[in-house]
Amino acid sequence: MLKGTGVSAGIGIGKALLIEEHSLEYTPVTITEPQAEIQRFRDAVAATKKQAEALRSSAGEKEAEIMLGHISLIEDPFLTGEIEKLIGGGQCAESSLEQMCDMFISIFSAADDDLTRQRAADVRDVKAGMLSVLLGIDEVKISDAPEGSIIVVKELTPSMIAEIKKENVAGIIAETGSTTSHSAILARVLEIPAVMSVDGALMSIMGGDTVICDGKTGEVIVSPVESELNEYIAKRERFVKEKAELEQYRGKPTVSADGTKYELVCNIGKPDDAAKAVENDGEGVGLFRTEFLFMDKTSVPTEDEQFDAYKKAALILKDRPLIIRTLDIGGDKEIPYLGLEKEDNPFMGFRAIRYCLKYRGLFRTQLRAILRASAYGNVSIMFPLITCVEEVRAGRLLVEEMKDELREEGIAFDENIKVGIMVETAAAAVIADVLAKESDFFSIGTNDLTGYTMACDRGNGNVAYLYSVMQPSVLRMIRRTIECAAKEGIPVGMCGEAAADPLMTPLLISFGLTEFSVSAPSVLRLRKNIASWTKERADEVATEAMKLETRYYFLEVRGAAEGF
Template sequence: MNTGIGASSGIGIGKALLVYEPEIVINNDKIYGQEAQAELLKIQDAISKSINQLKEIKKKSELNNNQEAADIIETHISLLNDPVLFESIESNVIEKNMNGPLAVNEAINQQVLIFDAIDDPYIKERAKDIQDIGNRIIHNLLNINPQEIFQLEEAVILVGKDITPAQMALIDKTYVQGIVAEIGGETCHTAILARNMEIPAVLGVKGICDLIQKDVLIAIDGTKGTVEYDLSEETLMEYKEKIQQDEQAKKELSIYKNCVTRTKDGRHVELGGNIGLPQDVNSVFEYGAEGIGLFRTEFLFMDTPHLPSEEVQFDAYRSVVEKMGSKPVIIRTLDIGGDKNIPYLDLPKEENPFLGYRAIRICFDRIDIFKSQLRAILRASAYGNARIMYPMIASVEEVIQANAILSEVKSDLLENDIPFNSKIEVGVMIEIPSAAITADLIIKEVDFFSIGTNDLTQYTLAADRMNDKVRYIYNSFHPSLLRLIKNVIDTSHSHGKFTGMCGEFAGNPLAAIMLLGMGLDEFSMSPSSIPKIRQIINSVSYSDAQKICDEVMELSSPNEIEAHLKERLSEILNSII
C-alpha cells in the first residue's frame, strides 16, 4: 500500500492508465539577425495555436457542465494573452539570441520562481498554471502531440506525475474512476476539479509511476489517501462494499449544498468561501456558500508587471460584490511580503521575511498603494455588501492608524460625490499572538474579527509549517491555539460583535463541532468543504457542541484532543472522520 494526500474523497477501482507529459528536449542553439524575427513569428503562431486549443477545451468543459474546469482554462487563456509574457520571451530572443523553445522556457521559469517561492498553497498553484501554458507553447513549437487519454472503453485510474487542468477538463467521468499523481495537494487545481467532478483522488504519492504498470488493477481511497495494487479477491470485495457505502453518504451530503446552516436547537452560523480571483465566485455558488469570508487580493498585484490601477481593482471587486448580492464579501487588503514577493515593488531581502516587512506594514510605508486599494474597495461597496479586513495586525495602534487612512479616503470620495457605503464594516485578521492576547483592546476599533489559523499556529508554536523538520510541532489543535481562539471569540461577543475564521482550520471536519461550541459565528473555507461542515453543524445542537468544547479544553495535548473529537464526531454522525 502506498500513501499520499487524500485530495478528493471516495473509492475508485480500475486499471491503471499511465499519463505522461511528452518529453521536451531543448537545445542551446543561438539565433541571430533575421532568424530572430522568424523565430518570433513561430512563437506567436505557437501561442495562437495554444489559445485555440484551450478555447476548444473550454467549450467542451462548458458543454459537459464543468464550469469549474472552464474557469481554470479561461485563466490559462488569459495568461497566454498577457503581453508581458510575450515581451519577456521577445527579450530573450532579441537580446540573448535564444531560440524559440529556450526563450519560452526561460521566460516561464522566471515567472514560476516568483509564485513557487510563496507559502500560501492557493497562490502557489499559479506557478503550476504558468508551467502548464509554457509546456503547451513549447509542445506546439516543437510539433509534439499530447497523449490521447480520452477515448476510453473501460474503468481506469489515471496515474501520472501530474494531471493538468486541461487533461482534467476532457476526461470522461463514466470511465475515469480515480486519479493518482506524484505531485499536488488539497488546494491544487487537480484536487479542486476532482472534487468538483466527484472523482476520488490521491496526490503527492512519491514514486508511484515507477511502481505501477499499465493495466494493473488498482484501488484508491481518496479520503484516507491510500493506493493499493496486486489486489486479492477479498480486498477487492472490501473496496466494492466501500463504494456502495460512499454512494449512500454522497446522497446524504448532497442535500447540504444549498440549505441554511443551523444547529438542531436553532443557532445559525454562516459558512463562507475563500476566493482569490473574481471567477472563483462560481464555485462559491456551486457549494452553497452564504458569503465570501476571504477575498485574497494578492493576485491582482502578482499577475501584472506593474501596480494595478484603482480602476482595475475596482472592476474586480465590483464584479464579485455584484454577483454576491446581499451576501457579505470580506476583502482583505494587500497581504504581500514574507513569501509573496512582487518584483516591481523591489522589496528588500530579509533573513526572516515572515517576521518582517509585509502586509499592513508595507501599506503604512506605501500609503499611495494602500489608499488606491481602499478607494477601489469603498467604490465597490456601493454595489453590494463589501467589508474591509486588515491583515497582519499586531497592535491596536496599527488598527487606529489604518482606520485614520480609511477616513481620509472616505472624505475624499465624499468631496468628489463618489458613491460608497459610508457604514461599511471593517475588521482585522487575528493571526499574530499579540493581537489575540489584546483582542479586548482591538475590538473597540473594529466591527469584526477573522482568525487566520495558518499564521496564528506557526507564530504561536514557533514552527514553520513548510519545514519538514518541525512540521510535527505545527498543529492547530494545540491547547495554546484553542485558548487563543476562544479568547478572541469571547472578546468579540462581549462587545456585541462577531468572529469568523478563514484559515484552513475552518474547513476541518474534526474541528467543526469544537469551533461551533466556542461560539464561532462564521466559518470560511475552500468552497468544496462547505457541504460536509454544514452537515456536521446541522447534525448537532449548540448546547451539545458547547459541552464538547468544554471537554476538549480540559485536555492537555493535540493527540488527546483529536482522538476525543474523532470519537464524539463519530457518535454524532455514526461515521468516523
C-alpha cells in the first residue's frame, strides 16, 4: 500500500491513467537566422497564451484566476526580452526559454516563504507548456480520460485540472503537492477524491492497474485483493449514501422532530456567495460581512459601489432574508486608507461600531447604501461589537437620519427595515435584557463571545485550551442572551462556528434559538441534525449540560450526530 496526504475526501476506485511527463528533450542547436528563431518563439508565446486563455474561459472561477496568473507570466516582458536576447546571441528558442525559466524556478524554490516557493510550480507549468508548443508535442489529454480513470501524475498542475472532466475521473494521485496547493483546492471544488505527496506513485502503479485512493486517509492501494476491493466499495457506498442522505433534506423546511420550525441561513463574505448560500439550500443570509468591499480597495468605496454589492446579494436572495453587518474593522486589519493606527490591543481597541460612530461620514455612506438596497429584497442591518445601549441608540438614530435624507431625495427603501445587533461581547450578553428592548433582533457571534468571555486569544497556543464555547461561562452567556430575546419576543440567531456544531444543537434548541447561520456547506447536515431532536430530549441534554461545573462535552450527543 502507498500512503500520501488525503487532500479531497471521498473514495476513488478505477483504472490508473498514467500521465507521464513527456520527454521535452531536444538537442540544442546554434541558430544562424536569429530573426526567424525569434519569430518562432513569439509564435509559441502567442500559441501558449491562446491555450491558457481557452482553459481560462472554460474553467471555473478559481482555475480561471490561476490561468490569468499564468498568462501574465507567459507575457512577462523581462522573461521574453531576455529570451530574445539569448536567441539573438545564437541560442535556439528551446534552450533560451529553458535557461530563463530554470533561473526563476531556482530563485523561487530557494525562497524562504511558502507562497513564493509555490510559484516555482507555476513557472514549471508555463515552461512545459511553451516547450511542448515549440517542440510540436501533443500533450496527453486528460480531457480524453475514459470513464472511471484514476489520474496518476508527478505533479498535478492547475492547467491539467482545468482539463479534467469530472464525470470521467474517479480519483487523482499525485507524487507532489499538499492540502494547500492550488490543485488540491481545485480537486475539492470538483469533489474528486485526491491523494497527494504519494512517493513513487508513477513507479509503483502501471497504466490500467486497478487502484483505490482514499482522499481522507491518504491511502492508495494498487491491484487490491478482492476483500480490500469489497471493503472500499462499501466505504465508497457509505460516503455516497451519506451525501445522498443529506440531499434528502434539500428543499425541505428546517424543523425539529416535534415540528418546531427554525431558520437556517448562511454566513457570506461577498455578494456572489449569496448564490452559494442558495445552491446549498440556505434559507437566506444571517451574516453578510461587508469588510471585503473595503479591503479590496485603495480608497473608501463609494455609496454606489456599496449599493451595487448589497443590491446584488439582495436580488440573488429574492425574498429570503439578508442581514448586512456594518463595517467590522480594527487595527488588526490592513486597510491603509482608513488611517487605523496599529494598537497594542486591537481586539479591545478602536474598531467596528466604535470606529463607525466616530467616523460618521463613512458610516452614513454605508447605511445609505444598505437602505437603498433594502428596496430590492428582505434586508436587515446589524451592528457589530455592541457593548452598551448608547451604541445601539446612536446607530439607530443615524439610520433614521439616513431614512429622512432618502425620503427627501425620493429614493426608495424599506421603511420597516429591521435593525439588530451582534451579541459578541460579554458586556452585551450581560445586559441582553436592556439591549433586547432596543434591538429588532440579536445574532450571537460565538467566536468573539468566547474570546472576550474567556479573555483568551485562541491563536495563542499557551492559552488556546481555554477557548471553548462549551465552557460553563460561555454557555451561560448564550443562554442568557437567548432568554432575554425570547422575553422581548425578538428573533435570536447565532452566526459563529458553534451554530453548526452538533454538540451545541440540543442546547440551542432547548434555550430557544430561532435562527442558525452557518457556512453554506453545513446547511444540509445541520438541517438533518435539527430534525433528530425533540424539545423534550434537547431539554434533558441541556439540563445536564448546564449542571456541569466544567467544560461540556457529551460523547453520546456527538456520537448520535456522527452516526457511531
